[in-house]
Amino acid sequence: MVKKIPIGPYHPILEEPEFFELIVDGERVVDIEMTIGWSHRGIELLSEHKTWDQIPFLVERVCGICSASHPYAYVKAVEDLLGIEVPLRAQFIRVIVAELERLHSHLLWTGLAGHFIGYNTVFMWAWRYREPLLDVIEAVTGNRNHYATYRVGGVRRDLPAEEIPNILKLLEVIESKNSMLTKAILDDPVIHARTKGVGVLPRNKCREYGALGPTARAGHYDIDGRRDHPIDAYDKVNFNVIVCETGDVFDKAVVRQLENFESIKIIRQCLEQIKDTEPGDIWTEIHEVPPGEGHGMYEAPRGEVFHYVRSDGGNTPLRHKIRAPSFNNILTNEVSVPGNTVADAGLITAAVDPCYSCTERVGVVDSQSGSRSILTEADLIRLSQEKTERIRKRLARSRLGV
Amino acid sequence: MEREEAKKRIAERFGGNVQVAERSPRRVYVYAENDVWVDLASFIFNDLDGRFDTGAAVDDRDGVEVMFFMQFDRDNYTITIKTFAQKPNPALDSISNAIPGAKWIEREIFEMYEVDFRNHPDLRPILRADTRPEDFYPAKREIKEDHETPRGRDDGVARADEVAGKPLKGKNP
Secondary structure (H helix, E strand, C coil), X not given: CEEEEEECCCCCCCCCCCEEEEEEECCEEEEEEEECCCCCCCHHHHHCCCCCCCHHHHHCCCCCCCCCHHHHHHHHHXXXXXXXXXXXXXXXXXXXXXXXXXXXXXXXXXXXXXXXXXXXXXXXXXXXXXXXXXXXXXXXXXXXXXXXXXXXXXXXXXXXXXXXXXXXXXXXXXXXXXXXXXHHHHHCHHHHHHXXXXXXXXXXXXXXHCCCHHXXXXXXXXXXXXXXXXXXXHHHCCCCCCCCCCCCHHHHHHHHHHHHHHHHHHHHHHHHHHCCCCCCCCECCCXXXXXXXXXXXXXXXXXEEEEEEEECCCCCCCEEXXXXXXXXXXXXXXXXXXXXXXXXXXXXXXXXXXXXXXXCEEEEEECCCCCEEEEEHHHHHHHHHHHHHHHHHHHHHHHHCC | CCHHHHHHHHXXXXXXXXXXXXXXXXXXXXXXXXXXXXXXXXXXXXXXXXXXXXXXXXXXXXXXXXXXEEEECCCCEEEEEEEEEECCCCEEECCCCCCHHHHHHHHHHHHHHCCEEECXXXXXXXXXXXXXXXXXXXXXXXXXXXXXXXXXXCCCCCCHHHHXXXXXXXXXX
């Protein structure tokens, strides 16, 4: 019997509202329809009423997690219009803050994914180690999120020399704990059984749908703006772009876990090289923004953030277009969700790391009788965790030979 | 594909229907006639192996300028393709059938600017609340001029007439 299962617009493991309607045949999803726009805030139009220097404060509130990525892409767009370079010290500070953000974002996702499949220990660990990271970000920028660091022409705040040993010390801790988490994920047969082959997004579909970030790289679509369109100090550091083969949920987790090591590597190189720059030289003064247009991209934790600005020579933009990576990545669920079970659907939609909300409603609609029943948020998680438990028991029995 | 090679192939394929310009080594602009819009996007996506990134629009008084950004990741440059959808009824052929990733951004441009993307598989508003009127296109110049305060005014800063002691509109003197 074909049924429709609406998920959302509120969902327990995701930070912003989204609405998915699953069309299912028994346990199998045959199609998915998505509705976005539940918290459309009109930020692009708001931006047209802010001065060029005020806008970074606005756009870092597009997303609480990507509060470095949006201002980064915005200032690069304006600097593209202006055709200016920023001081080397500011370039390093920008990259350090952005990579610290990537670390905390990936750890946050790992924790949520662990919770969703019933591995609350992973959830506790990942969030436990994210916390000192946020402390360091606070020490460097003045805030745990919404860093107010980026400005057109440079950064607003210098990196205090006394913070560098603290950051290096923390990176050692994060590196060792990330190794432990990565090993736990890569070696766990239950996680393999639960996530491998689930929600596959092949390379050709990544390209057709414009998938970005870890969602694309998990499917062997080898794009990374930090390497392909290097901005600021990214061409002064060495790092690897992590690419997997199949594009399933497991690969998406692996990409994020391994990228944490690359972020640590990048931050260390920046901290080493920033010692050779002049303290205080963090800003190129901008007097006016001439008529013209520019666009800026930055490889955020979820994928490339894109900002386009157009100026008529005034003190505000004539047009400011923002494209967050989730806008492209959520659309890929059209490909990755059908063919999987209802218990996996939540996991697959979460695997692109979209911004979702903390509450959830799930309704089941019988397309033939028209009857509708609402499930609570606990029901969808329960479905997912029960499936993990079944797999765990099955693997345990097979090991015991019973 | 290298930038010069891409520019040459676009010029060869579309001739006088496009104008190719370059603002910097990383930014190439191709201005296209409406007739070749879909062919141009498909050609860059399929033949030149560009990556579809996203789109944007700007409302001019006479029409809507629509642009799509195609990235060339290996060679570090962007080709921005642009065309102009003439008012009063701006319309373009949809590129979503050639590039599925363009589906949502075309819906957004339709919703914000009332650009009718012909042959789009599912052209309906994507962001608006259910309660918003059907014919309300918030980014259209005419709508913005009717509903918004002048650009550049910061809400936290009093205007000259407020400073001069004149009553604010809507408030008791």
